[in-house]
Amino acid sequence: MTAPLHEAHSAGPGRALPDTQQGMRRRNLARVMHTVSAEGPLSRAAVASRIGLTRAAVSTLVDELVRAGLLDELGPERPGRVGRPGSALAVSGRGPAGIGAEIGVDHLAVCAVDLRGRVRARAVRQGPNRGRAPEPVAEDLTELLRRVVAEAEREGLWAAGLAVAVPGLVASDARTVVRAPNLDWRDTDLAALFPPELPPAVDNEANFGGLAELWLGEDTPRDFLHVSAEIGIGAAVVVDGRLLRGTRGFAGELGHVPVRPDGPGCACGGRGCLEQYAGGEAVLRAAGIEPGENRVELLAERAERGDAYVRRALREAGTALGIALTGAVNLLDPGSVVLGGALAALAPWLLPSLREELDGRTAGRACPVTVSRLGSEGPLLGAAHSVVRRVLDDPGAVAGRA
Structure with missing residues (x-):
């Protein structure tokens, strides 16, 4: 049985708990969990x-x-230490797991991540979702969810919550897709389409991608702009x-920033949006490749082989990206x-x-541009890890059910 996922839009440790004795205990439980998660195995003394x-x-x-199954005792610490050895502690590889799901324009994906951050189960369905009603998409995703949850349970895990990444604007209630132009969805209560034992927290896929970069990226600064693309283009702004x-x-609708105001019409209702020049379908069109x-x-394969049409299409897409990013960099001054x-x-x-476009338009504001090692996995991993983080932030809620 999946536990309801609360506070869907919380990100990272520090979510407010009551300022009472019980609240203090829960905060200290979270401090222990985050410390062991980040630095373990550690002894109690450490x-x-x-x-x-x-x-x-x-x-x-x-x-x-x-007792709650959130920490494991691994036995005595390594020999050679002065004094009585303590028992090394590590975050458990069994027990709660974060379930992440992604609704893409041409795929569905689900994964289960344990408290150690390992992907323990995964399922993917390829196929177009554009133009499909939300109900059959949710049915297909629920089938994948049940498969992943069952596989996770065989590994000794249980679903602590579900988070779903979608390519669109999501209301602050973390359940309503206000608008997803590339799916042709409007004002869809997505959470209502899932069984009650699988209540999802819904968020924009770029937001989950940005959070994944924050939590899982290598040497990622605490202030950055994460840009991702599928058919459309989204961004996540991370500050402190x-x-x-x-x-x-x-926030973060970079794909609908106009780079050429007199350009072609966009599904959002505007003209000359970045997606019309650097979105997946736009690049394929410019390269003379049929969508599929x-x-x-x-x-990537054709560009590697030196295909002139593909390289020109990608070069023009990079220019459009640089123009759109200029405003964001000048306004926000991100670390990268x-x-x-x-x-x-x-x-x-x-x-x-x-880089040429960005450097030329942001004089005196040099901003590094790096490439995520997570790639297209970012939104799915970010969704699953958002559930894991909430367990780490409030392990007392789980311990109270043990």
């Missing part, structure tokens, strides 16, 4: 030293987390380690721009013109 509590207090907290959502939760499966791989999603695989041919 945990106490890092979080500034007494060994006795930490031992009581650890015992509770071990937190996602910038905007008043309605719609494995389009990114095909573009990170290319994710399909853009990561095409970076060798996008980056030269992108």
